[in-house]
Amino acid sequence: MKQESELAMDVAAPELTKQTGLMPCHGCEELTCPIRQALGEADLTTCSNAVTRMSARAGEKLDVAGFAPDTVFRVVNGMLMQEHVSEDGRRHIAAFKTNGDLSWPLPHLKPGDIREFYEAVQPTELCIISVDPIARSAPGSAGLLKALYGAARDEVSRTQSRMFLLARSSAAERLAGFLLDLAERTGQATRRGVELKLGMRRERIADHLGMQPETISRVMSSFKKAEIIRLPRPSLVIIPDLQALSAIASGVS
């Protein structure tokens, strides 16, 4: 059950690069971003260091320990893994965050608690947002808080669904659910079916689903044999029939 502790944690001193310019969100086209919406054009200069836009190359890690508790991350594009690691090296990936997703750093509570990291699966751009200064000064602050509250509520719902999955679903159900989730978010519809590029290794999928990489591999093979998916390469999944996968995910054995 225990995993080897990767003590060489290899957290790249965030080589994330600050965006040029000090006016946050100025000229940003992300219209679904709650911060962009709350900051009227007029106020783009008022809290110049409340928002930092960064980019991360595939594989880069960001140690979240130093961030204030009012911080929110927003993934602009690409994909970020939200990783939780315990003292003894056990690992769980709480979420794969993509386009427009928000993420809240886990507060560091007692010693012996889990630590949080973010790691880019693909080249990723993200914004690191300090909520407090914006909420204090910006005119659209009420709307900002409302939007953030709604987003946090949505996150609660998602994590609760995932708790159910982790508590009460079989290996096949978990993997089917994961593939469906990713397919909805990043899949490309083709004439063969939905094509899904897995940017992460089996080990990371296992960490997300509370399993071992060998089990991921075995279930993948079983799906392939049952022609639920095609698997031209380990990192490319083609789903001819989403409903078939969906049936497996919801436990129609």
Next chain:
Amino acid sequence: MKQESELAMDVAAPELTKQTGLMPCHGCEELTCPIRQALGEADLTTCSNAVTRMSARAGEKLDVAGFAPDTVFRVVNGMLMQEHVSEDGRRHIAAFKTNGDLSWPLPHLKPGDIREFYEAVQPTELCIISVDPIARSAPGSAGLLKALYGAARDEVSRTQSRMFLLARSSAAERLAGFLLDLAERTGQATRRGVELKLGMRRERIADHLGMQPETISRVMSSFKKAEIIRLPRPSLVIIPDLQALSAIASGVS
């Protein structure tokens, strides 16, 4: 793995009783309640049906399906289980909510989705709150949203810790963690140690931890034999040394 579907779901048409009086929070002493704080004394009459106080007897169930998406529950006292049930009867208890805890109803998404119920473990009083009308009209609305946002963020953290537990911990670790959590929230310090009254059956603990009741029983027995706990009755746990339990919870095997 599948559990028998309890089709006779036995959801008592909420026999919850509306509190007398239409002025929400009037005279309410719950000073930690974010709504109570946001509603100035002056405005207690403005949104008279935004808050409903109810009480539930032990075992009563509340089907949450009818509530608007801006609803929040707040447990005043007692204990409420937040249950998630799938079509085929598999069940997960997302949380045991106690004093002052907030809970947000899970939105009902697609068919085949999990359904949510709340069930009182003990006699419980709770407030059912419609956020929108208060947020629109009350003067302390900014503070309300901020408090709710903070509470939702905390809930995200808790559920993420629980995901880690469900994904990566053994049966003994899960149960130890559960007993610690309850002990902190409802335990009574005595000279023998922390005394913990379990108001729920083994089956419900199992539903919370993603296990079977027999396994709960076995792990309990093993704790008893190792003198980590004493168990005078099935529903009474005495923890002489919280740290011993804590060590088990964090995987010091």
Next chain:
DNA sequence: CGCAATCTTGATGATTATCAAATAATGTGG
């Protein structure tokens, strides 16, 4: 006190983890 529900314990089975190769994919320098 006696019944019904709950809990405990034992025996067995299913699922998934672990260990160990073998195979396949990916990247690199010539």
Next chain:
DNA sequence: CCACATTATTTGATAATCATCAAGATTGCG
């Protein structure tokens, strides 16, 4: 672009953990 080294994935054999089934033992309640 190819051969090779490296890393990731797959597959097989076996073990551990937890679930399931089936009695008993307790508990709590009327």
